Amino acid sequence: MFGPVVDVIFPIFGLLMVGYITVMLGWFDQTAIRGLTRFVFDFAVPMLLLRTISTAKLPEEFHGISWAHIIWVHCLYYFPDFS
Numbered sequence: 001m002f003g004p005v006v007d008v009i010f011p012i013f014g015l016l017m018v019g020y021i022t023v024m025l026g027w028f029d030q031t032a033i034r035g036l037t038r039f040v041f042d043f044a045v046p047m048l049l050l051r052t053i054s055t056a057k058l059p060e061e062f063h064g065i066s067w068a069h070i071i072w073v074h075c076l077y078y079f080p081d082f083s
Contacts, residue, residue, distance in 0.1 A: 022028055028036070058067060 023033065060066070
């Protein structure tokens with residue numbers, strides 16, 4: 001019953017707990033913590049989001065409109081000098 005939920009949630013909270021314990025035990029100094037934080041926020045999370053978005057299965061249309069038209073209108077709206 002809880003199998004899929006535990007399979008997804010446990011590794012995340014397990015990793016958070018390992019990080020918390022290592023910092024509390026003093027295994028990381030402030031310089032290492034800043035470096036690891038910068039790596040995670042500047043590199044790891046954007047790459048994870050890019051991989052997730054690039055492998056997402058999208059339907060051919062969204063409310064009857066093709067994705068090409070949606071992207072084109074989005075570009076014209078947010079980047080008026082694009083055309």
